[in-house]
Amino acid sequence: MKAETPGQVVPGVIQAKKTYRLAFIAQELRKNKHYYLLMSPYMLIFFTFTVVPVVISLLLSFFYFNMLEFPRFVGWQNYSRLFLNDDVFMIAVKNTFMFAVITGPISYIACFLFAWIINELSPKVRAFMTLVFYAPSISGNVFFIWLIVFSGDSYGYLNGFLMRFGFILEPIQWLTDEKYILSIVIIVQLWLSLGTSFLAFIAGLQTIDKTLIEAGAVDGINNRWQELWFITLPSMRPQLMFGAVMQITGSLAVADIATALAGFPSVNYAAHTIVTHLMDFGTIRFEMGYASAIATVLFLIMIGTNKITQRLLRKVGE
Amino acid sequence: MAMRMLAAFRMQRKLNRSFTVSFLLFALLAAFGAFMALPLIYAVSNAFKPLDELFIFPPRFLVNNPTLDNFFDLFALMGNSWVPLSRYIANTLLITIIGTAGHILLASAAAYPLAKYRFWGSRTLFSIVVLSLMFSGHVTAIPNYMVMSWLGWINTHASIIVPSLAFPLGLFLMKQFMEQIPDALLEAAKIDGANEYRIYWSIVMPNVKPAWLTLMILQFPALWGTDGGNFIYSENLKTLHYALGQISAGGIARAGVGAAVALILMIVPITLFIISQSSVIQTMATSGMKD
Numbered sequence: 001m002k003a004e005t006p007g008q009v010v011p012g013v014i015q016a017k018k019t020y021r022l023a024f025i026a027q028e029l030r031k032n033k034h035y036y037l038l039m040s041p042y043m044l045i046f047f048t049f050t051v052v053p054v055v056i057s058l059l060l061s062f063f064y065f066n067m068l069e070f071p072r073f074v075g076w077q078n079y080s081r082l083f084l085n086d087d088v089f090m091i092a093v094k095n096t097f098m099f100a101v102i103t104g105p106i107s108y109i110a111c112f113l114f115a116w117i118i119n120e121l122s123p124k125v126r127a128f129m130t131l132v133f134y135a136p137s138i139s140g141n142v143f144f145i146w147l148i149v150f151s152g153d154s155y156g157y158l159n160g161f162l163m164r165f166g167f168i169l170e171p172i173q174w175l176t177d178e179k180y181i182l183s184i185v186i187i188v189q190l191w192l193s194l195g196t197s198f199l200a201f202i203a204g205l206q207t208i209d210k211t212l213i214e215a216g217a218v219d220g221i222n223n224r225w226q227e228l229w230f231i232t233l234p235s236m237r238p239q240l241m242f243g244a245v246m247q248i249t250g251s252l253a254v255a256d257i258a259t260a261l262a263g264f265p266s267v268n269y270a271a272h273t274i275v276t277h278l279m280d281f282g283t284i285r286f287e288m289g290y291a292s293a294i295a296t297v298l299f300l301i302m303i304g305t306n307k308i309t310q311r312l313l314r315k316v317g318e
Numbered sequence: 319m320a321m322r323m324l325a326a327f328r329m330q331r332k333l334n335r336s337f338t339v340s341f342l343l344f345a346l347l348a349a350f351g352a353f354m355a356l357p358l359i360y361a362v363s364n365a366f367k368p369l370d371e372l373f374i375f376p377p378r379f380l381v382n383n384p385t386l387d388n389f390f391d392l393f394a395l396m397g398n399s400w401v402p403l404s405r406y407i408a409n410t411l412l413i414t415i416i417g418t419a420g421h422i423l424l425a426s427a428a429a430y431p432l433a434k435y436r437f438w439g440s441r442t443l444f445s446i447v448v449l450s451l452m453f454s455g456h457v458t459a460i461p462n463y464m465v466m467s468w469l470g471w472i473n474t475h476a477s478i479i480v481p482s483l484a485f486p487l488g489l490f491l492m493k494q495f496m497e498q499i500p501d502a503l504l505e506a507a508k509i510d511g512a513n514e515y516r517i518y519w520s521i522v523m524p525n526v527k528p529a530w531l532t533l534m535i536l537q538f539p540a541l542w543g544t545d546g547g548n549f550i551y552s553e554n555l556k557t558l559h560y561a562l563g564q565i566s567a568g569g570i571a572r573a574g575v576g577a578a579v580a581l582i583l584m585i586v587p588i589t590l591f592i593i594s595q596s597s598v599i600q601t602m603a604t605s606g607m608k609d
Contacts, residue, residue: 035437039427043484046450046489050450050484051446127595138535145358146357191357200491226334275454282459295459302453303449
């Protein structure tokens, strides 16, 4: 680079800073090469299958791509179509937020509440109750049992029960009646949602230092609610944050259960979510660019919700 | 002094606990426990129902005349199928075991430096991992398929196993646990001449056993329940979950077999959890470290 004006001093300084910085990085890499080596297998796979795909998805959302022709750049067209011209997407957004606002907080509080109560029990009972609450979330596709419970004919368990005791005279079409679909998916979702966070809370509660509680009693804490707020919750902040992330991400990604219970597509899109909308365009219509735009919007919604919640959780016990 | 005596007195009973509130809380626990357990009990009892009880009206909750017919029907059905049942079982076991063990190994190897040291890029890398916890796999589903096809991994078990090795959840949890290991322990090992790999393997790993089991409990059901997704097409590569799904898709005629299938699918992860849970709790109780 040739410059005759005094301005050349500035690039010179930047150059020096840059070489200094590069030297610093090189030194860091050499000094900590064992750590980088330990991390490399995991990071290689992680970047290939998680980080790079997010970037691809982001880029692809500005193209028209149908898997056969070469991608064609369309600018913001996918996004403008998504927000201005796609009524079904608006239904999907509404449903997704409905699910998330109800199942997210309820399941989070339930996870903590039950973990907290279970923690008071004797070890054997505790192990059993942990199993009872955790089992649904690891039992695979057993939520199909709810299909039998809410089956639309009189063999359905709920219909059979209600008819037998005379609450209703003829079976209700639980899973094809728009009035009920959303609530049923929410109930089943809640049943399945005491998963990872619940386990993390159980584990976290057991690692709380007992002497802290005794010291707290000396300092005037005299009931379980004070103990919960001043000792238990602050001691568990890492697990609480983690649990929030799990429950939020899970509650925004409702799709498998909605599809299994209400069908795909559901009646009048009553159980249509952003994820099912994404699957519709990605795996059925092969409009990959448009599907990527949906994925990008979903990505931003999930990250945004998580960030806001984390900010709130930092205040716990303060 | 009076305060201390009062505190000692309270500790002799139970600290900070009143009987009425305890009773109410346990009642709540029992009520929701029933809500959680009843569908599973129903699933178990269904698997042992003879056909006439499955279609009885009004539907009955528990089985009256338990029978193993459904299971015999299942084995007869699988014996006649084109690919033997053992093949599906072997595929599922391969995916689940390699995926789970490899995940624990890779995630903990990556978690150790991130938990215990600061170096160039460490914070950035970890915050990317945390960020990736905040969105679900649906976001990356479409590009993932393209990456797989570039790698030529479509229709291989690698397409299921390899991505599962780097689930961000495992690394995150492992790092959280590893932060509790006292630095003094690591420094003592270093003074004794152990290198980083040695420290990772013989000091860090034995100290994070609860985390291994936690990772296993999280990873196992996901892989056990995989049906191959969009990646596996050949019948001889497919998993048990897929095969059993095909049977239960048989509808009314296969209702009994379907119930048996559901029982088999749910019983394995639950059994594993029962076995590992007790040792998670055991190790947890003794892992209270103070730095």
